[in-house]
Amino acid sequence: MVKDLKHVKFPMKMYRLKTFKEIKSIEGLDEKHLFDVIGRVIEIHCPEEKLINGKNSRLIDFTLEDPDGIQLMCTLWDEHVSKIEAFYNSTSQEPMLVLVQFCRARVCLKSGDVKICSSYDVTQLLFNQESPPFEEFRKRTSHEQTPMRSIISQSSFKECSSYSVALSGDIEVRTISEIYRDKDVFGDFWVAARIVFIDDPDWYYASCRTKGCNKKLKLKGKWLWCSTCDRNWGDGTLRYRVKVRVVDLDGNAPFLLWDRECLDLIGISADDLKDTHTKGRKGLPKELETLIGLNLLFRIAVRKEQFQNYLNAFSVMRIITDEKIVEKHAPELIQVRDRDLSPKLELELTDEDLWDIEEYC
Structure with missing residues (x-):
């Protein structure tokens, strides 16, 4: 039984939005209080890695601006980094609006400024939606807007980019066998490996056309439906989802390459x-076959579900293609450039199996 509750203290709006002016006034600041903000992204800093209490952590900084021109810095940690990282190299000229739900306020010790940050795994990010908070924000925004830009370094946290971390030799590269051995160690790790074949003929998916959503569309009646935006589409935007098999000198694993990484490697949209495309083996585009044989540094997300089924692929968060950097962190992989590292499969066949094979041939 559902009853309509009409009470003066009962919240009637979905979000508890705070203005930038309220957040930046330090008076009455409670760092334990969770609230929501909405703004337009004008700067995105390069993702970074930092060792905190002996654990590798990732962070990304970006700057929001409200319709009054007030700017607010935001820091996302660990699993939230990938939500905004995809827009780091975006060439879109359209304004990117984001609603950060369940975030916290923090006072920067160096500057004394107030910034917001993610709160463990409860924080949510919504991009360019058609809901009332976004519509109201658009109405208040002037046409003369600060253009969005990506910043390689000069992060508010430390002055170096993740790319310079790789050059300095501060990253720790793990082997595939170490990843599978330490099944209780989760996080993002660097792995140096070679792509030896495409593991799945399905290399793309239809994604939602809402800017910043990228959710895979599902067939619902005669339409394609986005579960995130709850919108129907006649067709979607094709994006890469390429499952590859990679090897190093002591193991192999399935990796999942997403749209941004494939665009960097292939140079053409899905x-x-x-x-x-021209079809190659197994009906795959020949352009995808150019991935085979590449020695790369992969930043992969290691989660619990990967060890529940060894066919589950590790999602690739970032790649480094520079051969000098790869050689620096995995010289043995470069030295065996011409060696076939494809995983070998050993089968024990009975007489009945051999008869079946002979009959099939």
């Missing part, structure tokens, strides 16, 4: 590739 939409264009589907329309123009």
